[in-house]
Every structure is written in structure tokens, then in C-alpha cells.
Amino acid sequence: MRSPLPVRDGVGATRLHVPLTGPWPTVSAYMIERFFHLDSQQLLTRFDDGEIVAFDGSPVARDAPLGAEEFVWYYREPPAETHIPFDIEILHEDRDLVVVDKPHFLPSTPAGRYVQNSALVRLRRLLDNPDLAPVHRLDRATAGLLMFSARPVTRGAYQTLFQRRRIEKVYEAVSARPAGWTNDLPRTVRLHIEKLRSQVCVDVDADREPNSETLIELLDADEHVVHTLLRPHTGKMHQLRVHLASIGLGILHDNLYPILTDEKPDDHDRPLQLLARELRFVDPLSGEERDFRTRQTLRYAPRT
Template sequence: MRSPLPVRDGVGATRLHLPRTGPWPTVSDYMVERFFHLDAEQLRSRFDRGEIVAFDGSALSRHTPLGAEEFIWYYREPPVELEIPFQVEVLHQDDDLVVVDKPHFLPTTPAGKYVQNSALVRLRRLLDNPDLAPVHRLDRATAGLLMFSARPQTRGAYQMLFQQRTIEKVYEAVSAKPAGWTDPFPLTVRLHIEKLRAQVCVDVDHDREPNSETLIELLSEDDHVIHTLLHPHTGKMHQLRVHLASIGAGILHDNLYPVLTDERPDDHDRPLQLLARELRFVDPISGKPREFVTRRSLQYAPR
């Protein structure tokens, strides 16, 4: 469903699905209750200014009855953001595809307190392309290769590469060397991973059929760390972090696995030691093989 509002300053409008019936006489009453953490009169004043619109772009008033519209659009009020002092590097750009090297700490898309400081918004502004959209995602803490569709007409073809697992992804990671270390690699880890609502971390159920799989190989080691190459066969949330933690080799500076720690400000000197290193696939538009390799490296990898 295409937004009636254009991308503004690199950020698309938010779409809200409204209930058809309920105890709220008007759309504005429903929004005041749903977004109870916002000032009610300030929210209603956005209706007065014509900032809440219907599918056809017409403005709703604070008196528009509930049920008059199923979807509405509006721009989120931009949060006050701390600048993330790392840049996205464009590795490839053509009419259909943009491939970038994402730094640690930068989210793929706007979320929570990060809007302008997201790879998507920065790239839309840099490339002057409001149609830019991610084909897949990396965690905010993970650096490396990230692909974006440059136009809607061919976006689905690139998304299918990931859905059908016809793209080869390679990562690398650095972990603290486990006590009593003996090299078990190459090793294939298979686990059942599930993301439950309202939980930050995923759950691992050892009694259920595995739904995630990663081949892990050793690249190098020293007295303190091991440097591994990761070949994920599936793409579950936090899969690589969970798989390494499950063999006692949790990734350096991971604040989620194996133990969830209290949220704290980013320490730019201690990035998560996980890097999306390589992407290989047959281009669904040209039919030609493609290969991209990151220019980044993990600072704690043995030299």
C-alpha cells in the first residue's frame, strides 16, 4: 500500500491501522489512548494542522469519527538523536541495487531513538533516492555488507534471494578462547531458535526440531581469542550470536548472549566482533554472478 505522503528528509511516513469499531468516538480519541505517553492536546493539534491524512491524502480532523478510515498516515516526530560518528561506505550502485559497508552501531532502518542515524535514511539522503529500501537487515551491533533495492520494480527479485536461500552469506567473528580449548572445527551447529514477543533475546528449545544451521570454521587463534568464519544456512534472528554462544564461544562484546546485560551507552571502542564479510549470488535481473566483499575488519582478530 503506497503512502500518500512523500519521503521527507529521508524518512517515510508511518502507516497506522485503525479499528473499525470501539469505545472511541473519534480517530483522535483512539490515538490519544493508544499513544498515552504523548501529550494528548499536542497530538490533537496535529489533526488541526492537517498532519494526519487518509489514503487519498486528505487531512483528517480531530472530529473524524472512528470507522471513517481503515488506515491513516503521518510523520513521526523526530527524536533528539545522538550522532553515530561512523559512515556508511557505498561499494556498488546501479539502477537496481546498492551494496554498502555498514559500520557497527548504525541500525539498518529507523527504530526507537535512531531515525536520521540509520543506514536507510542516511543513504536516501546521500543518493537522493526516496525509493531505496533494504533487501535484508543486519543488527545494529553488526558491521559489514548490506544490500538495498534502488527501485520498487525489481525489489522482489532481490528479496527472493534471501527467502529462497539462493544467496551465499559469509560472516566472521572473534570470540574469547574458551577454558580448556580444543579445536572442534569445522563444526555445524543446529538449534531451534524462536523470537518471543516482548523479549529482547531469542529462546533456544533443545527439544524441538532445529530451524537454524551454521557451519563454523576456524580462521586463526592466539592465546586469548579465536577468529571464526561463519556460513549460515538459515537466517534466524541473532542466529550467529546464539550458535557461537551455544558452543562456549560467545562473541566478544556481545551484551545479549550468553548473558543479557543491563543496557548501557554505546562504547565505540568495544564493538561487537561480528562482521558480514561476503555475499555471492546470481543476479536475478542480469543473470550474471555477483560477489561482494567487505573492506572492514574486526579489530580484535589475531594479527
């Protein structure tokens, strides 16, 4: 459903589903209860100022009865953000596709306390392209290659590549070397991974059929760390972090796996040692062989 409001400062409007029936006399009454943590008078003022609109872009009145609109759109109030002091590098740009090198700590898309400090919003503003949209995502803590669609008309062709697993993805990771570690790589790890809504970390169920698979190969090792190459066959949430932790090679500076630790402010000297290194695929529009490689390196990899 296309938004009736344009992208503003690189950020799209939020769509809210409003119940057609219920105990609320008006649309505004429902929103006041839904967003109980906000000042109700300020919310009503936004109705009066025409900032909450229907599917055709017309303002929704504060006394519009429940059932008058099933969806409304509005701009979220921008949060106060801490600037993330790392830049995106554009590696490739054409009419349909943009490929960038995302730094550690920068989220792929707006989330929580990060809006302007997200790869998507920064790129929309940099390239003056409100239609830019991610084809896939990287965790905020992960650095490396990230692909964006530049035009809605061709977006589905690139998204299908990921859905049908027609993209070869290669990652690197650095793990602390466990005491007594003996090299048993290369090794294919298969696990059943499930993300529950109420949890930060994913669940691993050893009794269920595996739904994730990664080939893990050794790049290098010294007395302190193990440097691995990762070839995921699937793309489950936190898959690489979970797979490495499951074989005793939890990624260096990972605060989720194998042990969830208290959230702390970002320490830019201790980035998660996970890097999206390569993307290879046949372009669905041109038939051209595409081969992209990051220009970044992992800070704690062995130096040989």
C-alpha cells in the first residue's frame, strides 16, 4: 500500500492500522490509548494541524469516528540521536542497483533510536533518491556489503535473488581462540534457528529439522584468535553468530552469543568481528556476472 505522504529527510511516513470496531468513539481516541506514553494533547494538535492523513492524503479530523479510516499515515517525531562517526562508501551505482560498504555500528534501516543514523536514510539523502530501498539487511554490528534497489519497478528482481538463494554470500569472522582448540575445519554447521518476538536472541532447537546451514573454513589462526571464512547457504537471523558459537568459536566482541550480556554504549574500539565480504550473482536484468567485494578488513584478524 503506497504512502500518500512523500519521503521526508530520507524517512518514509508510518502507516498505522486502525480497528474498524471497538470501544473507542474516534480514531484519535484509539491512537491516544495506543500511544499512551505520548502527550495526548500534542497528539490531538497533530490531528488539528492536518499531520495525520488518510489513504488519499486528506487530513483525518480529531472527531473522525472509529471505522471512518482503516489506515492512517503520519511522520514520527524524530528522536534525539547520537551521531555514528563512520561513513558509508559507495562501491557501485547504476540505474537500478546501489552497493555500499556499511561500517560497523550503523543500522541498515531506521530502527529504535537510530533514524538519520541508518544506511538507508543517509543514502536517500546523499543520492537524493526517496525510492531507494534495501534488498537485504545486515545487523547493526556487522560491517560490509549491503545492496539497495534504486527503482521500485525493478526491485522485485533483486529481492527474488535472495529469496531463491541465487546469491553467493561470503563472510569473514574473528573469534577468540579457545583453550585447547584443535582445527576441525572446514565444517558444515546445520541447526534449527527460530526468532521469538519477545526475545533478543534466537532459540536453537536440537530436536527439530535444521533450517540453517553454513560452511565454515579456516583462513588463519594464531595463539589468540581464529580467523574464519563463512559461506551461508541460508539467511536466518543471527545465523553466523549462532553457528560459530555452537562450535566454540563465538565471534569476538559479540554481546549476544554464546552469552547474552547487558547492553552497553557502543565501544568503537571493539566492533563485532564479522564482515560481509563478497556478493556474487547473475544480474537478473542484464545477465551480467556481478562480483562485489568489501574494501574493509577485520581489525583483530591475525597479521601474517
